[in-house]
Amino acid sequence: MATEFHNLQELRHSASLATKVFIQRDYSDGTICKFQTKFPAELDSRIERSLFEETVKTLNCCYAEAEKIGGQSYLEGCLACATAYIVFLCMETRYEKILKKISMYIQEQNEKIYAPRGLLLTDPIERGMRVIEISIFEDSGSTSSSSTGSPSSGTAQ
Amino acid sequence: MSAVMITRKATRKWEKLPGKNTFCCDGRVMMARQKGVFYLTLFLIVGTCSLFFAFECPYLAVHLSPAIPVFAVLLFVFVIAMLLRTSFSDPGVLPRALPEEANFIEMEIEAANGNVLAGQRPPPRIRNVQINNQIVKLKYCYTCKIFRPPRASHCSICDNCVDRFDHHCPWVGNCVGKRNYRYFYLFTLSLSLLTIYIFAFNIVHVVLRSVDSGFVNTLKETPGTVLEVLVCFFTIWSVVGLTGFHTYLISLNQTPMRTSPSTLGMDMSTSPFSFGPFRLKSTSGIEIFGPEIDGS
Numbered sequence: 001m002a003t004e005f006h007n008l009q010e011l012r013h014s015a016s017l018a019t020k021v022f023i024q025r026d027y028s029d030g031t032i033c034k035f036q037t038k039f040p041a042e043l044d045s046r047i048e049r050s051l052f053e054e055t056v057k058t059l060n061c062c063y064a065e066a067e068k069i070g071g072q073s074y075l076e077g078c079l080a081c082a083t084a085y086i087v088f089l090c091m092e093t094r095y096e097k098i099l100k101k102i103s104m105y106i107q108e109q110n111e112k113i114y115a116p117r118g119l120l121l122t123d124p125i126e127r128g129m130r131v132i133e134i135s136i137f138e139d140s141g142s143t144s145s146s147s148t149g150s151p152s153s154g155t156a157q
Numbered sequence: 158m159s160a161v162m163i164t165r166k167a168t169r170k171w172e173k174l175p176g177k178n179t180f181c182c183d184g185r186v187m188m189a190r191q192k193g194v195f196y197l198t199l200f201l202i203v204g205t206c207s208l209f210f211a212f213e214c215p216y217l218a219v220h221l222s223p224a225i226p227v228f229a230v231l232l233f234v235f236v237i238a239m240l241l242r243t244s245f246s247d248p249g250v251l252p253r254a255l256p257e258e259a260n261f262i263e264m265e266i267e268a269a270n271g272n273v274l275a276g277q278r279p280p281p282r283i284r285n286v287q288i289n290n291q292i293v294k295l296k297y298c299y300t301c302k303i304f305r306p307p308r309a310s311h312c313s314i315c316d317n318c319v320d321r322f323d324h325h326c327p328w329v330g331n332c333v334g335k336r337n338y339r340y341f342y343l344f345t346l347s348l349s350l351l352t353i354y355i356f357a358f359n360i361v362h363v364v365l366r367s368v369d370s371g372f373v374n375t376l377k378e379t380p381g382t383v384l385e386v387l388v389c390f391f392t393i394w395s396v397v398g399l400t401g402f403h404t405y406l407i408s409l410n411q412t413p414m415r416t417s418p419s420t421l422g423m424d425m426s427t428s429p430f431s432f433g434p435f436r437l438k439s440t441s442g443i444e445i446f447g448p449e450i451d452g453s
Binding site: 019020021022025027028029030031081084085086126127128130131133 | 257258261306308
């Protein structure tokens with residue numbers, strides 16, 4: 001079908017950006033990095049609520065784990081301080097490792113779930129951990145009836 | 158279209174950053190524009206330590222212990238490493254909102270404020286969020302077009318919003334914020350120790366030498382001592398005081414900047430950012446030894 005995008009490259013070249021939705025930070029548990037799981041109205045016709053919520057909840061869990069202060073992070077910090085932080089030239093911190101994992105997860109989600117629905121998640125680190133930016137693409141080659149066609153293609157998968 | 162994209166060199170993020178920062182070494186070094194005072198700091202530290210190594214260390218190594226210059230070297234290397242790390246690293250600059258996000262926020266503000274009559278001033282742009290059961294007001298930054306996260310502030314010298322902004326330090330030539338606060342604190346702490354160390358051993362050296370050759374002769378033999386004592390004396394007053402102040406702040410998990418007036422009247426124990434009295438000991442260690450979190 002013309003409205004199905006099999007990979008992100010196709011999405012970027014054949015679709016035009018319609019609008020962007022921004023998922024804000026959820027500060028109810030303090031200043032830890034956590035995003036709101038409230039489902040935005042603009043995505044109503046694009047993606048199932050459960051898929052979206054699962055993505056955001058997984059991201060929140062990953063960030064909580066990254067910011068967790070345990071034995072390993074204290075040891076890392078003390079070792080770094082003792083070596084005047086030169087050790088970070090050779091070693092990656094636990095937080096950076098988890099950030100990389102999150103980046104891979106977002107890419108995987110984009111390829112499997114969001115791109116086929118004409119959406120694209122931007123890694124929050126690119127926006128200073130303030131928002132999760134979701135770009136909504138419209139298929140530029142087809143008429144406006146294609147947007148009503150996409151939910152059926154989404155549920156057929 | 159793809160052929161054009163291949164021949165065009167990819168622009169790095171730091172090349173596009175709208176703030177007033179200077180970058181070196183392919184974006185690895187990030188500083189403010191005015192660097193004069195930073196060079197002065199570097200000159201004072203390196204100069205005073207050179208005088209110490211030249212005049213005092215040979216005498217003290219022989220007459221007291223060789224461990225004295227060794228420890229001084231270690232401390233000196235640590236101070237310089239911390240200074241350079243503070244000066245050259247990104248303090249936690251928040252990226253400005255791209256046009257789409259800025260428009261989105263504008264629409265949200267207009268929806269919240271409703272219709273404003275022509276000629277009337279629009280209400281201030283404030284967003285209320287609830288943090289740990291307390292309402293905190295987030296202010297809108299007109300330059301960066303974002304609602305600043307809690308404890309972020311805009312530095313007018315560098316023209317950036319910085320997360321957990323402490324202050325802009327001209328001695329270090331950079332802002333002090335979330336990402337380089339630990340290096341700044343360790344710099345002031347180690348510099349205090351170094352200054353006290355040099356001052357103490359200067360006195361010891363003068364006393365020991367005066368016993369042998371007399372006070373005036375000692376000063377003639379090692380003129381550097383006078384200069385060192387002067388620099389150390391004035392440095393101790395300022396740097397040790399600053400270290401003490403920041404130690405106090407860390408133990409309370411506060412920053413000097415309070416972005417919203419609503420937090421000013423708050424009791425420390427009920428601040429939305431404190432973890433409560435039972436975890437004070439752990440929070441003080443977290444600032445310095447905890448994980449380095451957050452990117453920009």
